[in-house]
Amino acid sequence: MASLLFTPGFISVFDNASPSKEFRWLASVFCGIIMCKIVYDITATVSFLCFKGYGNLSYAKKVEWNNRGFSTFHAIVVAFSSLYLLLLSDLFKEDYDELIINRTSAVSETILGISLGYFFTDLAMIIWQYPALGGLEYVLHHGLSMYSIILALISGQAQIYILMVLFSECTTPFVNLRWYLDVAGQKNSTLYVFNGIALFLGWLIARVILFIYLFIHMAIYFDQVKQVFPLGFYCLLTVSPVLFAMNSFWFWKIAKGLIKTLSKARHTQ
Template identity: 70%
Template sequence: MAGFQFLKVGLIDIAGHATPTKELHWLLSVFVGIIMCKIVYDLTGVVSSMFFSGYAKLNKKEKLEWNNRGFSTFHAIVVAVASLYLLIASDLFDGGSKDELIINRTSTLSDTILGISIGYFLSDLAMIIYHFPVLGGMEYVLHHGLSMFSIIQSLLSGQSQIYILMVLFSESTTPFVNLRWYLDTAGQKKSKLYVWNGLALFLGWLVARILLFIYFFYHMFTHFDQVKKVYPLGFYSLLTVPPVLALMNIFWFWKIARGFVKTLTKARHSK
C-alpha cells in the first residue's frame, strides 16, 4: 500500500505542470498514434495485395508481420523527420535562443510526436505479446518497454525531450530493417536492391544508433549541470535506460555487420 502511495505521489509530481488542455492533447496524440497504426496496418495489406502478386501466397503469420512492418515503417519515417526538424531545423534546443534550460524545453509539436510514439509502441507491443514470439522475442519487449517508460516520463514531466528525440531519430534505421525483411520474404535476397539496402542499413545504423548515441552521452556530460535538475526518477532513468539501449544497438549492429559481410561474399561468388 505504501509503495502504491509513493508511485501515486511520484506521478502527480511528474505531471504537476500539466493543465487539463495539455492532458487532453497528450491523450489525443496517443489515440492518434494507435489509430495511425490500425489504418496503416490495413492499408499495407490492401496496397500489397494490389501491387505485389506474392502477397497472396504468404501464410497467415507472414501477412501479419508484413502488415505490422508497414505501420512500423510509417511511424519511423514520421518520428525521424519530426525529430530531425525539432533538433536541428527549429530553434527549440538552440543554446542561446531561449533563457529556459535546454533540459526543460518542449513544444506542441514535440509533445504530439511523443504522444504518437507512445501510441505506436503500445500498439506494436500489444501485437508482439499477443502473437509472441511471431513478431519478435523478449529483446523487442524490453526495447519497447524501456522506450515507453522513458517517453511517458518525458511527456508528463516536460523534461529531457531533447534526449528522447535523439533516441527517436534512431528509428530512421527501421525502414531499412523492414525492407530487408520484405525482400527476404519475397525471395529477393540475391537482388542488387537487397545488397544496396544492406549497405544503407549498415551505414544508417552506424550513424543513427552508434555515433548518435556517442554524441548523446557527450551532450549529457557537457550539460550535466542541467541533467542533475531533472526530477529523481527521470534523472536515474537517463543514467540507466540509454546505456541499455546502446548495448542493444551495439549487439544488433554486430549482427547487421555479419549479415552484410555474408551478403557481399555471396554476391561476389555469384558473379
C-alpha cells in the first residue's frame, strides 16, 4: 500500500506545492471547522428563540438538532459551489488543452478544503456521540469521503469526480428537514409528505443517476483516468462503487418510507 502512495508522480506534486497553496489548503480546512462551530451555535440560538419545543429536547436531541444545522449549511454551500465549477465555470470546458483529470483551481481547492473541514468535524461528533448521530455506515461514508478529498486536494487530480460526489450533498437538507419534522411531531403534515417526495426525487437524481453518469464519464475518459497516480486510480475504481452501493441501499429505504407515508396519508383522507 505504501508503494502505491509514495510514487514519483504523487511525491512530485506534493513537493512542488507552493507555500501559498499549502497555506490555502490548511486555511480552507480550518474555515470549514470554524464554519461548523459558528452554524452549530447559531442553530442552537435561533432554535431556542423560534421553536418552543427545542428547550424540551434532551441533551442528545439538541446536539443532533444543532449538528444537522451545520450539516445543512455545508450541503448548500458545496452543492452550489460544485454546480458552479462543473457547469458554469470554464474549469472543465472541453476546449481546454489540459487533461480534464488534472484540472484544478484555487476555488475548487478551497471548496474541497472546506468540505474536508466539515467531514472532519462531523466525524469527530459522530465518534464522540456514537452511536447517537450515526452508526458504522456514517463512519465509513465520512472516512471514505475524507480519504478521497485528501488525495484529490494534494495531487490536484480527479477533482471533477470529487465535485460530482460533493454535489450529491444537495439531498442532505431534505434528509435533515425530515428529521426535524419528525422530532417536532409533524410526521402527518403536508410538508412532511412533500419533503419526502422531494427527497426521493433528489436522491434518485443526485445519488443514483449522477453516480451512473460518473461511471460513464470515467469510462469515456478512461485513457485519462489511467494517468492518475496509482493510489488515486484505485481509489476511483473502489471508493465510488462503494458510495454508490451505500446510496442505493439508502434509496431503497427512502422509497419504502415514502410508500409508507403516502399510504398513511391516503388512509387519513
